[in-house]
Amino acid sequence: MSLDHDPAALSARSLLDSWEQARVLHPLRRTLPLLRLAWPDVPSGDWGALPVGARDDCLFALFEALFGPTLDMRVDCPACDEPLELSLRAADLRPGPAAEPAPLQCDGYELIYRLPCSDDLAALHGAGDTATAVQQLLARCVLQA
Secondary structure, X not given: OOOOOOHHHOOHHHHHHHHHHHXXXXXXXXXXXXXXXXXXXXXXXXXXXXXXXXXXXXXXXXXXXXXXXXXXXXXXXXOOOOEEEEEEEHHHHOOOOOOOXXXXXXXXXXXXXXXXXXXXXXXXXXXXXXXXXXXXXXXHHEEEO
């Protein structure tokens, strides 16, 4: 999804307001106010249902529109605490448009599924152990077996 308006139209105040809204949200939902701000014509509930890769592609597109094509980063090595600086091109990190996943076929069975979205991952919060979370995610994403 490309930005169909000038990102300069996103004022510093609107970005700050979006950040303030996001601070209190669960980490899986923190990007949603920013996405709604950048693409106001997309219905609010659609963002949580968008596959994670497609959502992240939009976030990288917004980053590029606001800050340019390069992500300049600095991290400290957890082992020796030495700083590491690197630059990455946002385009190299963008997952690209999400295609419908092809059915999975194995031993004469066919599995039709959809890619997980933010809503799916948020629903797993508090699922307890990993096995329960996997079962819940499969129940949400497997459409037909």
